[in-house]
Structures are given as C-alpha cells and as structure tokens.
Amino acid sequence: MRFEENFATRVSRLKASEIRELLKLLDQPGILSFAGGIPDPALFPTQAFGQAFTDALEGNAQALQYSVSEGYLPLREWIVSEMARNGVTCSVDNIMITSGSQQALDYLGKLFLSPGDTALVGWPTYLGSLAAFNAYEPAFDQLSINGNRAAEDHQSKAAAAGGQVKFAYLSADFANPTGETVDRQGREGVLQLADALDCAVIEDAAYQSLRYDGAPVPPILALEQAQKGSIEACRTIYCGSFSKTLSPGLRVGWVVAATPVIKQLVLMKQAADLHSATINQMAIHRVAEGGFDAHVAGVRDVYRRRRDAMLQALDRFMPKGVRWTKPEGGMFVWVTLPAELDGADLLARSLETEKVAFVPGRAFFADGSGGNSIRLSFSCADETMIAEGMARLGRLITAAKVGQA
CATH class of the missing domain: 3.40.640.10 (Type I PLP-dependent aspartate aminotransferase-like (Major domain))
Incomplete structure (x- = not known):
C-alpha cells in the first residue's frame, strides 16, 4: 500500500523538531550542548517523588x-x-x-x-x-x-x-x-x-x-x-x-x-x-x-548562577557585532549574529570543529526568517562548561566573520 497517497493533507505540514534531533547529539563524545531547553535532572526531587509514588500506591488501587x-x-x-x-x-x-x-x-x-x-x-x-x-x-x-x-x-x-x-x-x-x-x-x-x-x-x-x-x-x-x-x-x-x-x-x-x-x-x-x-x-x-516553593527556590538559585555565568562569558568572548538578550529568568539567551552569518551553517561548522551545539534561530520563525540568530540554553550546563563553550563559540563566530569579510 502506498500510505503516503492516503495521508490527510495536513500531514504535509508536519515537520521534525530541530531541537529533538539536536538532543541526539548529547550522546556524542566531546559535545558541549547548549541546545536542549530541558531542566537539569540533577535538580529533580527524586526522593520526594519516590515517597509520593509509594504513598499513592499503598492501599489505593485507584492510583492505577x-x-x-x-x-x-x-x-x-x-x-x-x-x-x-x-x-x-x-x-x-x-x-x-x-x-x-x-x-x-x-x-x-x-x-x-x-x-x-x-x-x-x-x-x-x-x-x-x-x-x-x-x-x-x-x-x-x-x-x-x-x-x-x-x-x-x-x-x-x-x-x-x-x-x-x-x-x-x-x-x-x-x-x-x-x-x-x-x-x-x-x-x-x-x-x-x-x-x-x-x-x-x-x-x-x-x-x-x-x-x-x-x-x-x-x-x-x-x-x-x-x-x-x-x-x-x-x-x-x-x-x-x-x-x-x-x-x-x-x-x-x-x-x-x-x-x-x-x-x-x-x-x-x-x-x-x-x-x-x-x-x-x-x-x-x-x-x-x-514543598513546591522551597524546591523551586533551590532550582532558581542554580539557574540564576548559570544565567549569570553565560551572560558574563558572552560579554567576555563574543566579537563585536553580536548581540544577546539579558533574561530576568527562564532557561534561554537569544543571540543575534551579524546579518551575513547563518545559524544553521554556523552549527554545522561548530559540530565539526568546536564541538558546541545550539539551536539555529530560523526554526522559531513561522516564515523561516531569522537565519542570523541562535538560541542558547544554560539550564543543563555548569559554570565551567559555560565558560569553555562560550569561548569556543566566540572563536567560531570570529572565524566565520573573517571568512565572510
């Protein structure tokens, strides 16, 4: 059967998530990833959940x-x-x-x-x-x-x-x-x-x-x-x-x-x-x-330090002509590159040379524009990794600018 001929017309609009594809890079050795906008699993309240599941199951079949x-x-x-x-x-x-x-x-x-x-x-x-x-x-x-x-x-x-x-x-x-x-x-x-x-x-x-x-x-x-x-x-x-x-x-x-x-x-x-x-x-x-408030307060403390480390590293290592947001919270920094650079091209070069992963910006625009932008996530990176990653990224962008000159 030729299934494709029987799919609904809306199927033609479905696209694979660029972020989900990038997450596969986490398994590659040597990759410093700032791509996935995911929480740090080390911060999950695993013990509290273990007890919560035990309590939910004890004498309570309704849980299942x-x-x-x-x-x-x-x-x-x-x-x-x-x-x-x-x-x-x-x-x-x-x-x-x-x-x-x-x-x-x-x-x-x-x-x-x-x-x-x-x-x-x-x-x-x-x-x-x-x-x-x-x-x-x-x-x-x-x-x-x-x-x-x-x-x-x-x-x-x-x-x-x-x-x-x-x-x-x-x-x-x-x-x-x-x-x-x-x-x-x-x-x-x-x-x-x-x-x-x-x-x-x-x-x-x-x-x-x-x-x-x-x-x-x-x-x-x-x-x-x-x-x-x-x-x-x-x-x-x-x-x-x-x-x-x-x-x-x-x-x-x-x-x-x-x-x-x-x-x-x-x-x-x-x-x-x-x-x-x-x-x-x-x-x-x-x-x-x-203990929702206490747990979230601890999460915020960790992410705040990582956000600060990324902003400091960007300020230290990015060449002139690169701009970025300064978020008051969340997990992301948005970087705008010089107009002549393309985020997707930069990622391909980065994975080959500097081993740094990020998300090209075009995926976030409904019309496919925004090629000269990238998204960085700091949620799963400690301060040492952030400093090294931004140093590599700054070196990459500087070289790309020179190549476009």
Whole structure:
C-alpha cells in the first residue's frame, strides 16, 4: 500500500523538531550542548517523588485506575490556590489537567483553528507551538504587543485577506526562545488587541516560576480578570506546567479558562487519551503540596548562577557585532549574529570543529526568517562548561566573520 497517497493533507505540514534531533547529539563524545531547553535532572526531587509514588500506591488501587478527564481533584484544588497567589480567582471547574502544556497547545489549536484561520504568534516564538498549531492548517501572522490602532488595523486587514484571527499566542515570562519578558503595558496591549479583534489569548506560562531578577508581572489572565471581574468574562486561556519546576517526564500540565473552553477541552481529552495518568497526578500533587516553593527556590538559585555565568562569558568572548538578550529568568539567551552569518551553517561548522551545539534561530520563525540568530540554553550546563563553550563559540563566530569579510 502506498500510505503516503492516503495521508490527510495536513500531514504535509508536519515537520521534525530541530531541537529533538539536536538532543541526539548529547550522546556524542566531546559535545558541549547548549541546545536542549530541558531542566537539569540533577535538580529533580527524586526522593520526594519516590515517597509520593509509594504513598499513592499503598492501599489505593485507584492510583492505577481510569479516572475523570478533568483531572485529579486534589491537584486541581492545589492549582486553584496557586492561581489565586498569582492574582487569578477561579474554581476547579475552570481547570483541566493535560499531559504537559504541549497537549494543551495541541487541543487549543484543534479547538480554535479551521484551515485558513489566522494565529497570531511572536516573531520568533516557541517552536512547539508552531508544530502544534500547524497541524490545523492556519495562516500565521506576527503578533504586535503595543496595542495601538495601527496594529489593530494591520491584523484586521490580514484577517480579511487570510482568515479570521482566532487567537494570539505568547509566552509572556522569559519566553522560549528569546528569554524576554513582556511588561505590564505590553500585556495590556495584547488584551486591547484581542478585544478589538474579538479573539482569544493563549498565555503559555511554562517558565513563570523561574524568575531570578526584577519584580513579577501579573499574568495576562490576572490583568484581564481585574478589568472584567470574572474569569467567565475573560478571553485569556492560561497554560501552566510542572515540567520546568518538578518533572517533565511525568507530563503534567494544566489549563485555566472560562468554563465553555474547559468543557470543550474535556471532550477532546475524552476522545484522545481519556485522562492524564492518575498516579502521576497524585505524585505531582503530593510533592507540590509538600514543598513546591522551597524546591523551586533551590532550582532558581542554580539557574540564576548559570544565567549569570553565560551572560558574563558572552560579554567576555563574543566579537563585536553580536548581540544577546539579558533574561530576568527562564532557561534561554537569544543571540543575534551579524546579518551575513547563518545559524544553521554556523552549527554545522561548530559540530565539526568546536564541538558546541545550539539551536539555529530560523526554526522559531513561522516564515523561516531569522537565519542570523541562535538560541542558547544554560539550564543543563555548569559554570565551567559555560565558560569553555562560550569561548569556543566566540572563536567560531570570529572565524566565520573573517571568512565572510
């Protein structure tokens, strides 16, 4: 059978993740990798999880049983309290547990996007969001966060030409890939634009807990609720995750939204995988309830030192003409190269000569632009590795500049 001739048209839009392919490089000897945006496994609370799984299984067969699609109730109740700390008042009926926030993005793409509809995203934006939304055959347009009338007019005209704008997607805190944070004015601008276009806002809060400097900015959902009073009146859909704080492998995330959205997502969950693994949810709940703040504080201390080491090393080793972001949190630094250099070409040369891995920037742009940029992750590299890696990378970029002269 010629399977390819029977695949759905949307399959042609599916692409392999460049990051997943790069992760395979970790097994090669001598590679200093700043590619994978993954937590350091040495920081996982393994002992706490061991006890949590033991406790969940003792005399409780329900831990291994089918469960409700909405998610484990005590965990949803804990999330209600956590959201309240972030300025969002909601109930368990406004929360659904997902298999990581990546599943939430897939479901939201399925919920909102018909072929030809417009999704507003950053330029650049999280590669996984493009992959999730792309399967539903949208048009992508650049999200403006300034909230002015010109931006509204531009998006309205783009929608008229290419399809209705269904949502604006952004990670407002320490975004993947840039590490940048949208300030309060920018967040309010996104809400203003969404109100003008009558579209949803998808707030990806995967890195919100990993702030190292500066004052926290309220989530977009909190700002909107302060304006409109009730979560039921809000267009913002908040996607949270335990992947960057407790464990990515357990695949536990959540969505907070008005009940009409949650009800539809629950139906999708029932049709897809019935529910997220009950025992994983129970373990996450026990570990979070037993010391979430203390654990995350320790994680932040480690990552802060690594962020500082990377910024210092970049300042020391990068040649003139190279710029980079200075994130207040998260896991990433975004490097902009001289216009004549290409990140993908640089990576190929780096793997052959300097043995340093990173992610070329083009993968994060919906239109394939951004060739002269790269993403560096400091989460899994100690200070010594960072200093050596940035020295090698600076040497590589300097040589590439000379070669282009």
